[in-house]
Every structure is written in C-alpha cells, then in structure tokens.
Amino acid sequence: MEAGKEVAMVFKDMNISMVKLRADRNVTDVKARVERIDKPPEVLAPTGITYVYIEIKVEETKGAKIEGKVEFKVARSWIAANNIDEATIRLNRYDKEWKALPTYKVGEEDATIYFEAETPEFSLFAITGEKKVEVAAPVTPTPTLAVTPTPVATPTPSPTPPTKVPGFEAIIAAVSLLIAGLFVVRKRRR
Numbered sequence: 001m002e003a004g005k006e007v008a009m010v011f012k013d014m015n016i017s018m019v020k021l022r023a024d025r026n027v028t029d030v031k032a033r034v035e036r037i038d039k040p041p042e043v044l045a046p047t048g049i050t051y052v053y054i055e056i057k058v059e060e061t062k063g064a065k066i067e068g069k070v071e072f073k074v075a076r077s078w079i080a081a082n083n084i085d086e087a088t089i090r091l092n093r094y095d096k097e098w099k100a101l102p103t104y105k106v107g108e109e110d111a112t113i114y115f116e117a118e119t120p121e122f123s124l125f126a127i128t129g130e131k132k133v134e135v136a137a138p139v140t141p142t143p144t145l146a147v148t149p150t151p152v153a154t155p156t157p158s159p160t161p162p163t164k165v166p167g168f169e170a171i172i173a174a175v176s177l178l179i180a181g182l183f184v185v186r187k188r189r190r
Contacts, residue, residue: 001027006068015052015127017114018071023064030066032122033057040124046098048090048128049082056122067120072127073112079129088130091117098126 001007003025009032010018016034023030035055039045051074058066074089090100107114119125 001030003064014054015074016054016056016070016072019056019122020069020071021058021066022068023061023066025064027060027062027064027066029060031059033059037124039126043094043124044098046092046094046126046128048088048130049084051078051089051127051129054125054127056125058122066122067118068122069116069118070125071106071114071116073114074127074129076111076113079113082129083131084129085132086113086129088128089113089115090128091115091119092126092128093119093121094124094126095121100128 001021001023003023006020006022007030008018008020011034014034015036019032019034021030021032033056035057037053037055039050039053054072056070070091072091078084079086079089086105089105090103092098092100101117101119103115103117105113106116
C-alpha cells in the first residue's frame with residue numbers, strides 16, 4: 001500500500017460493502033477484517049436506535065497510521081419499521097465513548113440505501129439512526145369577535161367665568177361717584 005493512496009476492499013453479503021484504506025507511509029500485506037458482532041457488555045449503547053454493531057480490524061500495519069472511509073448499507077425495511085429519519089443515519093466509532101463520524105448518503109436501490117463515513121481509525125462501529133420528529137399539525141386560530149369600543153361622551157368644558165380683579169368693583173364705584181359728583185358740581189355752577 002503506497003503512502004497517501006487509497007486502497008479499496010469490497011465485502012459481499014455484509015452491512016459493510018466497502019472499506020477504503022489510506023496509510024501515512026508505505027506498507028505491504030495490510031489485512032482488513034470486517035465482522036458483525038453483538039454489543040460487548042462493557043460498552044454502553046450509542047444514542048439513537050442501533051441497526052448493527054460491526055468490528056473492523058486492520059492488521060499488519062507495521063506502525064503506519066491507517067485511516068479511511070467505510071461504505072455501508074441500511075435496509076429500507078429497517079428505516080420504515082423504526083420510523084427512522086434517513087438524514088440521521090450515522091456510522092459511530094467507539095473509542096472509550098461513541099463518536100458520530102461524518103456520514104454521507106452515496107446511493108440507493110429499491111431495498112437499500114448506501115452511506116459512506118470517514119474514520120480516523122478502525123475499531124468497533126455501530127450504525128444508528130434517530131426516530132423522525134413528529135411535527136404537530138399547525139393549529140388554526142379560532143376567530144374571535146372584535147370588540148368595538150363604545151365612545152364615551154366627554155363633557156364639554158363650560159366657558160370659564162372671567163377672572164375678577166380684586167377691588168375692581170370698588171374702583172368702578174369710586175369712578176362712578178366721581179363722575180356723578182362732577183355732574184352735580186357742574187349743574188350747580190350753571
């Protein structure tokens with residue numbers, strides 16, 4: 001296997017259809033073994049609904065770092081029976097905890113959908129999916145009667161009485177007396 005170049009291994013009659021390996025340096029006689037297994041009892045289940053557990057071992061690496069891609073398939077019947085959202089199907093790798101790998105849909109047939117995931121290493125894997133989220137039907141609001149406000153009569157302000165100047169009446173009275181006094185004085189002079 002030449003460093004940096006991808007080597008594909010095809011598997012038949014398995015959930016894994018192909019493993020593509022890439023090494024960081026030249027190695028020869030690399031072997032890949034793919035096996036469907038039961039979940040080991042000491043390992044917690046990944047989140048979601050598990051389709052299958054698979055162990056992929058890469059041997060004879062002679063210290064080279066091997067990474068790659070895993071192409072896998074999922075039966076449409078499992079997706080339908082479990083009400084799985086196809087967009088949530090992932091390949092998860094176990095390394096002390098489950099890690100969802102970047103997973104992409106790459107093809108489909110009548111009974112099967114094919115996916116591919118990138119993995120930095122090979123170990124225990126689980127194919128999982130999440131149930132579809134049921135979207136509630138939109139609620140149509142019940143029309144309500146619009147309440148028209150009843151106008152309230154506002155009292156019209158009455159004209160304000162003229163303001164009285166204090167002592168104004170006394171001044172008027174004094175002026176009136178003065179005028180009357182002048183008339184009397186004038187009449188006497190005549």
